Amino acid sequence: MTRWLIGRTAQAAITFLVAAVLMFFLMRLTPGDPLARLMGDRPMTSEEVATLRGLYGLDQPLPSQFTRFVAGLAQGDLGTSIEYRTPVTTLIRQRLPASLLLGGTVLLLNFTLGVWLGALQAVRLGKPLDRWLSTISLAGFAVPSFWLGLILAWLVGIKWQLLPALGMIDPLLPASAGLGARSLDIARHLILPAFTLSVVSIAATMRYQRTAMIDALREPYVRTARAKGLSERRVIWRHAWRTSLFPVITLFGLWLPIVVTGSVFVEHVFNWPGLGSLTAKAISGRDYPVIMGASLLAASLVVGGGWLTDVAYAALDPRTRRAQ
Amino acid sequence: MLTLVGLVLIAIAAPMLLPDPLAQPDILQGVNQPPGAKHWFGTDQLSRDVLSRVVTGARISLTIAFLAVAVSVTLGAMVGLVAGYWGGWVDAVLMRIVDGALAIPRLFVLLLVVAAWESLPLLVFILLLGTTGWFGTSRLIRGEVLRLKQEPYVRAAEALGAHRIRIVLRHLLPNTAGPLLVAATLGVGNVVLLEAGLSFLGVGVRPPTPTWGGMILDSQEILFVAPWTSIFPGLAIVITVLAVNLFGDALREAVDPRHA
Amino acid sequence: MTAPVLEVRDLRIAFPTRTGDFARPVDGVSFILHRGETLALVGESGCGKTLTSLALLRLVPAPGRIEPGSRLDFEGRDIMGLDADELRAIRGKDIAMVFQDPMSSLNPVFTAGAQIIETIKAHESESTKAARDRALGLLREVGISDPELRIDQYPHEMSGGMRQRVMIAMALATEPGVLIADEPTTALDVTVQAQILEILDRLREIRGLAVLLITHDLGIVANRADRVAVMYAGRIVEEASTRTLFEAPSHPYTQGLLESVPRLTGPVQSLKPIPGTVPDPARWPAGCRFHPRCPKVMARCRAEDPSRLALADGHHMACWLAEETAR
Numbered sequence: 001m002t003r004w005l006i007g008r009t010a011q012a013a014i015t016f017l018v019a020a021v022l023m024f025f026l027m028r029l030t031p032g033d034p035l036a037r038l039m040g041d042r043p044m045t046s047e048e049v050a051t052l053r054g055l056y057g058l059d060q061p062l063p064s065q066f067t068r069f070v071a072g073l074a075q076g077d078l079g080t081s082i083e084y085r086t087p088v089t090t091l092i093r094q095r096l097p098a099s100l101l102l103g104g105t106v107l108l109l110n111f112t113l114g115v116w117l118g119a120l121q122a123v124r125l126g127k128p129l130d131r132w133l134s135t136i137s138l139a140g141f142a143v144p145s146f147w148l149g150l151i152l153a154w155l156v157g158i159k160w161q162l163l164p165a166l167g168m169i170d171p172l173l174p175a176s177a178g179l180g181a182r183s184l185d186i187a188r189h190l191i192l193p194a195f196t197l198s199v200v201s202i203a204a205t206m207r208y209q210r211t212a213m214i215d216a217l218r219e220p221y222v223r224t225a226r227a228k229g230l231s232e233r234r235v236i237w238r239h240a241w242r243t244s245l246f247p248v249i250t251l252f253g254l255w256l257p258i259v260v261t262g263s264v265f266v267e268h269v270f271n272w273p274g275l276g277s278l279t280a281k282a283i284s285g286r287d288y289p290v291i292m293g294a295s296l297l298a299a300s301l302v303v304g305g306g307w308l309t310d311v312a313y314a315a316l317d318p319r320t321r322r323a324q
Numbered sequence: 325m326l327t328l329v330g331l332v333l334i335a336i337a338a339p340m341l342l343p344d345p346l347a348q349p350d351i352l353q354g355v356n357q358p359p360g361a362k363h364w365f366g367t368d369q370l371s372r373d374v375l376s377r378v379v380t381g382a383r384i385s386l387t388i389a390f391l392a393v394a395v396s397v398t399l400g401a402m403v404g405l406v407a408g409y410w411g412g413w414v415d416a417v418l419m420r421i422v423d424g425a426l427a428i429p430r431l432f433v434l435l436l437v438v439a440a441w442e443s444l445p446l447l448v449f450i451l452l453l454g455t456t457g458w459f460g461t462s463r464l465i466r467g468e469v470l471r472l473k474q475e476p477y478v479r480a481a482e483a484l485g486a487h488r489i490r491i492v493l494r495h496l497l498p499n500t501a502g503p504l505l506v507a508a509t510l511g512v513g514n515v516v517l518l519e520a521g522l523s524f525l526g527v528g529v530r531p532p533t534p535t536w537g538g539m540i541l542d543s544q545e546i547l548f549v550a551p552w553t554s555i556f557p558g559l560a561i562v563i564t565v566l567a568v569n570l571f572g573d574a575l576r577e578a579v580d581p582r583h584a
Numbered sequence: 585m586t587a588p589v590l591e592v593r594d595l596r597i598a599f600p601t602r603t604g605d606f607a608r609p610v611d612g613v614s615f616i617l618h619r620g621e622t623l624a625l626v627g628e629s630g631c632g633k634t635l636t637s638l639a640l641l642r643l644v645p646a647p648g649r650i651e652p653g654s655r656l657d658f659e660g661r662d663i664m665g666l667d668a669d670e671l672r673a674i675r676g677k678d679i680a681m682v683f684q685d686p687m688s689s690l691n692p693v694f695t696a697g698a699q700i701i702e703t704i705k706a707h708e709s710e711s712t713k714a715a716r717d718r719a720l721g722l723l724r725e726v727g728i729s730d731p732e733l734r735i736d737q738y739p740h741e742m743s744g745g746m747r748q749r750v751m752i753a754m755a756l757a758t759e760p761g762v763l764i765a766d767e768p769t770t771a772l773d774v775t776v777q778a779q780i781l782e783i784l785d786r787l788r789e790i791r792g793l794a795v796l797l798i799t800h801d802l803g804i805v806a807n808r809a810d811r812v813a814v815m816y817a818g819r820i821v822e823e824a825s826t827r828t829l830f831e832a833p834s835h836p837y838t839q840g841l842l843e844s845v846p847r848l849t850g851p852v853q854s855l856k857p858i859p860g861t862v863p864d865p866a867r868w869p870a871g872c873r874f875h876p877r878c879p880k881v882m883a884r885c886r887a888e889d890p891s892r893l894a895l896a897d898g899h900h901m902a903c904w905l906a907e908e909t910a911r
Contacts, residue, residue, distance in 0.1 A: 014420065014423075015420070015423045015424050015427055016424075016427065017424070018420055018421060018423065018424025018425075018427075019424040019425070019427040019428050021424070022421070022424050022425055022428065023428060023433075023436060026433065026436045026437055027436055027437075138566060138569055138570065138573075139562065139566050141565075141566075141569060142513065142517075142561070142562045142563075142564075142565035142566035142569060143558075143561075143562050144517055144520050144521060144524070144537070144540075144558065144561050144562075146521065146524050146540065147520075147524075147540050147554065147557075147558035147561065148558075150540065150544065150547060150554055150558075151551075151554065151555065151558065154547050154548065154551060154554075158548060159548075219688060220683060220685060220688040220689040221688060221689055221690055221691040221692070223638075223643060223645075223683070223689070224681075224683060224689045224690065224691070224751075225691070226641075226643055226675065227641055227643060227675055227676060227680070227681040227683075228675065228676035228680075228702070228703045228706060228754070229672045229673065229674070229675035229676030229677055229703070229706050229707060230672075230676075230702065230703075230706050231672060231706070232668070234702075234706075239691050242693055243691065243692065243693050257429060264431065264525075265521060265524070265525075268525070279435070280525060283435055283439050283525055283526075283527055284525075284526060286439055288439075291432075291435055291436060291439060292436070294432065295428055295429075295432040295433075295435070295436060298428065298429050298432050299427045299428045299429075299432075302426075302427045302428070302429065303427050
């Protein structure tokens with residue numbers, strides 16, 4: 001077990017390193033000077049440009065730039081934002097809680113509602129409910145999140161005035177408002193972005209759970225459970241569903257990056273003060289260190305999520321747990 | 325399937341159907357007109373006909389998607405075949421790189437590159453979409469090749485002394501065509517969404533070329549007065565991607581009965 | 585012979601085919617199971633014996649269904665007429681099943697004890713503690729040493745033979761009157777096979793169980809069963825006491841089966857496999873279903889379906905040869 005864990009961790013580290021190196025070269029592959037684009041966007045004196053160039057080490061040859069990049073990475077230094085003039089790590093730390101709240105809500109929705117609906121589809125395999133849910137979830141998969149967000153913000157937020165459509169906290173909320181009022185306000189702001197993000201992503205969980213549950217329902221032990229005279233509910237939700245949950249754990253790791261990546265568009269549209277909107281703004285402002293930082297974070301979540309999945313799988317499945 | 329054929333036909337026939345392919349402004353009718361007899365989908369803030377722009381957008385979006393997927397499927401098949409068939413250190417190195425590349429969400433890969441371009445030529449944009457989409461495909465094809473390598477007819481060909489390249493081209497490639505086709509179909513839907521997203525962020529196809537994502541970006545400011553400028557291009561994306569994905573699903577079931 | 589517990593009459597199971605037609609893998613099966621006896625249902629794979637056993641608890645997998653007109657009587661009660669709750673009350677409680685592959689037939693994520701206790705609690709209002717004690721007793725009864733350790737183990741921690749013992753313990757948990765054992769030893773080593781059969785036999789004697797033993801292996805049947813019903817292509821072609829069947833097999837299919845089984849006693853004979861394969865349930869041959877493979881085929885066999893005839897008391901077969909003999 002320990003050896004396996006060390007091996008799996010080393011593999012994750014290598015993958016992340018390869019990803020980081022790829023990113024570095026991707027940024028440098030672009031023809032011309034990254035700062036040239038910057039000068040086109042805002043007025044800058046040549047001294048300023050030279051300072052910036054020195055600051056980002058762009059005046060040095062590529063190999064030494066790379067060494068600098070790796071050294072910074074090792075120390076947890078992601079550089080300084082051009083736009084905000086603050087370290088990228090600080091920015092990320094400021095924006096992370098909002099993204100975690102949104103991403104966490106969506107994950108919770110997907111893994112409760114999505115798992116339940118997917119399992120239900122398998123139970124009603126081929127029946128109208130199954131077919132309708134399949135079509136609806138596939139349609140959700142085809143919807144561009146930014147478009148759905150815009151339409152919802154317009155309809156629910158502006159036209160019907162049901163829910164706030166922008167930001168995370170009402171700017172008019174008095175500073176004296178208590179914790180309860182504050183939480184309620186945030187929750188109201190959370191509904192639309194979380195719903196949007198969930199609609200466009202829940203299909204994956206549903207389809208995965210559906211397949212896993214169809215497989216589980218075909219297992220001989222489900223037949224045994226029926227032959228024992230257990231109630232149909234117990235057969236389905238205890239015997240079939242519990243075993244079908246293991247493959248679905250895999251998805252959890254895959255969805256972890258949603259916290260940063262999936263929400264670029266949605267956070268941008270709803271002006272949610274998280275990492276996604278930070279990234280979206282960085283794109284228009286050509287704020288490379290921020291884009292780089294967000295990409296690195298996303299990559300680390302992908303790699304970390306994969307690692308976590310494998311470890312959780314090993315820890316939870318009695319077949320592997322007791323096999324040591 | 326029918327929807328898909330319809331979409332492609334509309335996209336191809338667009339210049340013949342519409343007298344106004346460039347979606348020129350209709351100053352006489354005015355800006356932000358709601359859908360009506362003259363402009364079925366209404367007009368936008370520059371008094372351009374939304375229907376014409378949606379249809380022209382279909383041409384652009386579908387062309388980009390098909391070309392980009394052609395690039396990525398070719399690359400993916402090549403890398404997958406090489407890694408799977410040659411094996412050894414070639415396979416190890418290629419798959420580590422693919423692992424690393426798969427760790428960066430595709431959107432971020434594109435953002436890292438795209439954001440730096442002064443003005444992105446369409447061809448470069450297509451190439452970028454193509455070269456960032458083959459990692460998963462190569463994995464898939466590698467797996468297929470590893471399986472096919474054990475097949476008696478491949479072993480027989482090897483025993484007969486057939487050249488490696490011949491084995492790859494004659495025996496392995498045709499047998500991976502099914503999964504490749506499925507990957508390509510689902511890839512098209514993916515690229516349509518990605519391209520729309522990038523154009524919406526203002527880093528994809530630049531105006532005035534109409535793309536669905538770009539149209540939604542333009543409509544953002546006038547959403548409250550002219551929601552149709554946003555609704556129709558969005559619906560176009562949904563219908564296209566849904567049709568492509570449904571087709572891909574059906575294709576998968578036909579190609580691989582295990583998933584049926 | 586004692587009272588019948590289970591009576592099956594004209595059982596037909598239909599599956600829709602791709603062409604919109606129906607396949608009948610079980611097509612008119614009838615037999616009676618008496619208290620305290622072991623009836624063996626023998627046939628090649630694909631003959632419909634497993635489906636027959638599943639039908640007894642109405643567990644035929646969708647989209648298959650038992651056709652109307654089929655009769656299943658358990659102690660005078662009509663199983664076909666039961667609603668879901670009544671059916672559930674009989675499953676496991678009165679009629680229990682032991683399946684072929686004990687690895688996949690036990691749920692991998694629950695311990696052996698949990699699965700036995702669950703069965704008890706599904707039918708009786710016992711406390712978990714009392715149910716656990718009973719489970720321990722059952723494990724001991726089926727010959728598991730160290731039941732206190734085994735009860736909290738998962739199936740994958742046990743050997744194949746031990747898993748099958750757990751399956752049997754689970755099946756007997758609520759003292760059923762009928763035990764259906766579907767190929768209970770196929771997945772096991774030869775030495776373990778004998779042990780499992782021994783246990784089944786002992787329990788049958790002690791508890792007065794009626795056992796329906798489903799198998800493709802005539803070697804198992806010889807020592808364990810009182811009567812044998814031979815199935816071919818969805819029907820019972822010959823039924824007789826075990827002794828009669830082995831000494832005087834009458835149906836050409838039974839004769840073929842016996843010739844393909846290696847014997848340890850008697851003169852060494854060459855094994856003769858039956859040529860051809862079991863036909864497809866969607867396209868049963870016309871006339872006698874065995875005629876394409878039958879060494880004694882007559883013109884009549886190709887056209888007419890033989891009906892079931894008594895050769896002697898308790899010895900039936902469906903073959904035109906029976907009429908020839910009778911004449």
